[in-house]
Amino acid sequence: MNDRIIIIGAGAWGDALSKLTQINGCEPTIWSRSCGRVLSEMITDRVAIISAVSMSGVPAIIDRLHGAIEPNQIIVTATKGLDARTNLTPAQLWHQAFPNNPIVVLSGPNLSLEIQQGLPAATVVASHDVDAANTIQTIFSSPKFRVYTNDDPIGVELGGTIKNVIAIAAGTCDGLKLGDNAKSALLTRGLAEIIRIGQYWGGKPETFYGLSGLGDLLTTCNSPLSRNYQVGYGLAQGQTLSEVLANLKGTAEGVNTTKVLIQIADSNQIYMPITVLVDRLLQGQITAPEAIVALMSRDRKSE
Numbered sequence: 032m033n034d035r036i037i038i039i040g041a042g043a044w045g046d047a048l049s050k051l052t053q054i055n056g057c058e059p060t061i062w063s064r065s066c067g068r069v070l071s072e073m074i075t076d077r078v079a080i081i082s083a084v085s086m087s088g089v090p091a092i093i094d095r096l097h098g099a100i101e102p103n104q105i106i107v108t109a110t111k112g113l114d115a116r117t118n119l120t121p122a123q124l125w126h127q128a129f130p131n132n133p134i135v136v137l138s139g140p141n142l143s144l145e146i147q148q149g150l151p152a153a154t155v156v157a158s159h160d161v162d163a164a165n166t167i168q169t170i171f172s173s174p175k176f177r178v179y180t181n182d183d184p185i186g187v188e189l190g191g192t193i194k195n196v197i198a199i200a201a202g203t204c205d206g207l208k209l210g211d212n213a214k215s216a217l218l219t220r221g222l223a224e225i226i227r228i229g230q231y232w233g234g235k236p237e238t239f240y241g242l243s244g245l246g247d248l249l250t251t252c253n254s255p256l257s258r259n260y261q262v263g264y265g266l267a268q269g270q271t272l273s274e275v276l277a278n279l280k281g282t283a284e285g286v287n288t289t290k291v292l293i294q295i296a297d298s299n300q301i302y303m304p305i306t307v308l309v310d311r312l313l314q315g316q317i318t319a320p321e322a323i324v325a326l327m328s329r330d331r332k333s334e
């Protein structure tokens with residue numbers, strides 16, 4: 032079964048996922064836009080189709096696969112973003128396009144560079160289809176990669192997605208050298224914010240305390256390897272968003288995710304003070320020190 036998977040996307044994450052399956056003797060096919068092959072012709076007989084493209088590429092990939100996927104093929108989404116046009120998650124987009132296929136969300140504290148270096152890590156594969164989640168767990172599990180199954184795909188997906196916004200805030204906090212007390216306060220209140228909107232979206236609260244929520248929050252908010260953290264750090268140095276993004280290697284999904292979250296929070300009156308200030312910072316409406324003052328001088332409340 033192991034050679035019958037295809038990974039879509041040869042970016043940092045697609046390459047790392049490919050390496051993880053190779054530990055198990057698998058020789059996955061990787062498709063990228065530059066490979067010169069027709070994607071829809073390459074998915075025949077694949078047990079699993081693993082999408083590791085950034086959010087902006089997901090709708091285009093779905094279009095390429097229309098009419099080509101068989102109902103028994105498992106679709107795995109490893110993207111951590113939100114669609115700016117529909118406000119849907121990647122798994123929701125995949126489900127909308129292929130309602131009869133099992134969809135599995137793969138998400139966890141998984142910095143691709145550490146995985147490329149062969150360091151150990153753990154992740155979550157979440158699906159309403161238990162058999163599909165078990166199949167993907169088998170494909171990826173190895174002594175280097177511990178894979179947990181989970182039955183809350185929306186909770187798993189949102190934890191890994193929304194933490195990118197908090198990671199921008201965390202990079203800002205470190206860039207301003209605000210100390211460990213401030214950082215812990217930010218992460219803890221950031222988690223409260225993730226749970227507040229995540230629950231509204233249908234995620235189970237306990238999922239956000241797991242690997243794909245708290246686990247990924249800790250990794251991304253504490254690692255200079257994180258592109259989202261780097262965005263916040265650069266803004267704290269006084270760079271504009273354009274300047275930061277021009278020097279960034281790879282995708283920082285938190286930038287667009289912030290915009291989508293603001294829309295959802297606004298139209299449903301969900302209180303997200305950190306996200307609101309990250310949005311204003313990204314838009315250049317406020318400086319990093321001003322964002323801290325705004326965060327600290329809000330009305331008093333209970334925890």
Ligand SMILES: NC(=O)C1=CN([C@@H]2O[C@H](COP(=O)(O)OP(=O)(O)OC[C@H]3O[C@@H](n4cnc5c(N)ncnc54)[C@H](OP(=O)(O)O)[C@@H]3O)[C@@H](O)[C@H]2O)C=CC1
Nearest residue numbers: 040041042043044063064084085088110111142143281282
């Ligand atoms: N890097 C990491 O540590 C991790 C990343 N992720 C998530 O994985 C996703 C990809 O991240 P990463 O690989 O790091 O990003 P990169 O910037 O390294 O690569 C971007 C990927 O997206 C693809 N892509 C972008 N636009 C399009 C498009 N219009 N059509 C088709 N494909 C497109 C690229 O395709 P092509 O290969 O054809 O150029 C490439 O595979 C993100 O959502 C990220 O949050 C999740 C866990 C860890």
Ligand SMILES: O=C(CO)COP(=O)(O)O
Nearest residue numbers: 139140141142257258259
């Ligand atoms: O999601 C990630 C680690 O789990 C990668 O984070 P960045 O996209 O910020 O690099």
